[in-house]
Amino acid sequence: MQAIQSKQVIIARDILTKIKYGQYRPGSYLPSENQLTELYGTSRETIRKALNELNTMGMIQKIKGKGSIVLDLQRYTFPISGITSFKELNRSQEMHATTRILHNKQGTVPEYFVNRGVSRKQKVIYLERLREVDGQAVVVDKDYLLTPPLNEIPTAAAKDSLYSYLEDQLGYEISYATKEITVEKPDEGLAHQLQLAANEMVVVVRSMTYLADTTLIQLTESYHRPDKFKFVDFARRKKI
Amino acid sequence: MQAIQSKQVIIARDILTKIKYGQYRPGSYLPSENQLTELYGTSRETIRKALNELNTMGMIQKIKGKGSIVLDLQRYTFPISGITSFKELNRSQEMHATTRILHNKQGTVPEYFVNRGVSRKQKVIYLERLREVDGQAVVVDKDYLLTPPLNEIPTAAAKDSLYSYLEDQLGYEISYATKEITVEKPDEGLAHQLQLAANEMVVVVRSMTYLADTTLIQLTESYHRPDKFKFVDFARRKKI
């Protein structure tokens, strides 16, 4: 089941594991690139590609002439950043969350995405899910899955993990997504679903997800209770 | 003034420019890596490092066996993502924005950052600025600049660009930042500053900015009118 991986990915994962279990501690330096070269029996460029991954993720900071220092930014990190599914989030945060499927049927593309180039006539599966944590409604996810390439979403996949279904079951390679966060006035139905007070706003995360061959596969509108919403990000200053 | 740059950065910038001016169009393929090797007179690995930058930024998508395709995601992109200052944003979006300096004096670290490991006794310069667009208040920025390393913020720098002052004037290398977005109830003063209606919420972006040597240099609390707030992001699915 586990796909074969490149050395650079294996090394990056191994270092990440060692950070996680305290073998490499925040504030201390990793072994030098030359030492890692010997440790893993690879060339230095391969080591460097692994370290650059960790650098981009914000796990380490490379300092010229000194070394690569382990950062300590993950303690408060709740990674809605990046592309991560609710299921994975649930597992990594141990949130005691449940998912209730409200709709799973044919539907149409919302206006927002039509304005961003998706055809109004595009056929989609409309999947609506209510996420509850400790018995309280916190998120309503409205997914629009493009048909083709998709045909239907099994209830189990909708309940469990859509990403796992697309990647592991169907073999699609999810590659990237655009995401936009705004704050809006909810319609009546949504306000009721999230048990919002009168005039309370809702945080909307709209995203478009693409496969590795640039095929658009998923549109999502995710509505969050404002008091339960938190988005955490790590960013490097771009030089380009 | 312009620092010398590596070939990979020069090449990445050059390709970016050619995309911007339509020489390479969205949906079409870049020249192959071998062709780019000849075009720029470098090795293929150097070309690949440049392309990987563009891939991470979401400007291109690399497809094995086919080539690197130019993506078209920047049309609606309003990059509050990443580390970008209001000044740069203003220039790139031509927003007709103004900045009013409300405070520029000594201050103390807010509780939020104390909870994240900043010492309560840390001395800071407190800089508060009101951002208006077309005459309407849209953002209140509260910056806490660490002393040391900083001593004071000249009014011109506060009015113009804090980043430019730190990087160009003082020679600091801003490297990375953590960022957290939440929605909160504003206090009375803030509600008045942003001219919010009763019970209206405010979007809070809190960030911690670090230099290349991992020195913490800036804490920011940025308060946005909810109806004017938009955060756009591009994310790649992580394999690690």
Added chain:
DNA sequence: GAGTGGTCTAGACCACATT
């Protein structure tokens, strides 16, 4: 089979930090 991107190597020279 030819062309494409993905990975990896062994070596080189550089700039920076420390002793």
Added chain:
DNA sequence: ATGTGGTCTAGACCACTCT
């Protein structure tokens, strides 16, 4: 002077796509 990360090279082999 030594060690560190930053850049670059010329070549190799692989997996994938297309004809």
